[in-house]
Amino acid sequence: MKIRFDSGKERNPTQENGIHVLYAPGKRMAFRLRWYLILFLVASPLIWLVGNFVYGLVLIDAPAQLHLPIQEVRARDAGRVDRIFVTVGEQVHSQQPLLDLDNPEWRARLLQLAALPTQSLRADDASLVLKERQVLSARVGRAEQRVAQLQSLLQQGAATRGEVQAAQAERDGYRADLLAFERREQIARQSPDRIDRELIQQNTEQQWLKTRLQALSISTPETGRVAEVLVNPGENVGPGTLLMRLELQAEPLLWVYLEPRNISYAGIGRPLKVRMPDGEWRDAHVVQAVDSASRTPVVLRGPFAASEIGLQVAARFDQPLPARWRIDQLPLSVRFPSDWLRLLGLSH
Structure with missing residues (x-):
């Protein structure tokens, strides 16, 4: 039996006994893309881990929380709340009456x-x-x-x-x-x-x-805003009972929870960027040397946080914070500029 490899079918695959035959387009590319997609999905966790590792080497991100200066107003003597002159959210001035107690x-x-x-x-x-x-x-x-x-x-x-x-x-x-x-x-x-x-x-x-x-009449010690009223008229209170909290007009403090391995970024005067909830970036700087470490608040921990313990780094904004962001315990994120000398191993 003689086999030929140069038949007319190879030369004209769309001709069959003089009749033109229409074939469907090839599907090799679709199958190839499908396999590439499956391979990408299987490798995506590894790609994410490697990308996170490289990102952490190049950019230092850390969670942070805004803390407003709070003044607690407490009762000096036992008595009964007679009248309350302010409401939550009201702006108060120095020596403005807050409430009257009676005995x-x-x-x-x-x-x-x-x-x-x-x-x-x-x-x-x-x-x-x-x-x-x-x-x-x-x-x-x-x-x-x-x-x-x-x-x-x-x-x-x-x-x-x-x-x-x-x-x-x-x-x-x-x-x-x-x-x-x-x-x-x-x-x-x-x-x-x-x-x-x-x-x-x-x-x-x-x-x-x-x-x-x-002396039972209580006035505000400084200008600020009433953050919380904890008593009602007619309620009996004792010495030292917390009556209300005031947010003072002083600039808020930003507590950054930095991983211990990044302690070199916690020096006084170190610049950093703060990402606000609306996506805006604001400049800030470290104002206090690290003297303590504590657990990072649960609301600030990421899903794959390396450690629950973080260095507490105190920072302040370079420019006054807008009134709309003066929210106590507001969760934020910060980014420290990369130390390229340290990253390349040239800094000791």
Whole structure:
């Protein structure tokens, strides 16, 4: 059998017994592109890792967080929040009133002291003194009866707790009047020297209480903005209770969490670029030497972070920050200019 390799079919593949035959276009290129795509998808994790490694050698990026200067306003004495003059977000000026506290116990004591005599008293008319005592005692008795009746009605559901408390407050006021009357009688029977000493102590206590009540009003120490109000009118607070937070007008501080291997970029005065949330880049510089390391906040960690511990580098913006970006704990990212001498191994 003789095989020929120069048949007419090879010379004219589209001719068959004199008839023109149309063939579909070749698909070799489509298959080749498909295999290239599969190869790229398989190798993409490795390409990403290698690209990240090279990127980290050339550019030093780090997470950062904006911290505004915060002034905490705390109560100096125990009291009750009487009035709040500001709201969250309001701009306040130095010495502007923020809120008023009140102390009902101190005011009740002032009323008792005011009811005491301011000079020596003599009980010449025993009948008038007796009548005054009877009237005061009768008031106290009627007030106690009303309190007992309201408490009974409260148990039956026919009265409110507010009515009971109002009746109790009225009864306590009548009791205070009766005690002040008895105190006046006691002073009237004392010797003149002791009366003078009692009056001096009384006046001293009155002045002390008035001074302390005036000191309960709280004003802002510096110009700023009200960031948070943590109390409501009518709420009781103790000494040292946090009442509100103020954002001061001072320039914010930028805390950069730098990997320990990049400590050479943390020198004072080192320039850096800060990427704002809208994509704008702003200039900044390091203002403080590194003196501590801490865990990078969870919101700032990347999915493949090399370490959870970062050097805390303090930086400030070269230009004042716009008001729209003055947001406490705003997450940002920074980029340090590449140190090419160190990258090439020429720096020691």
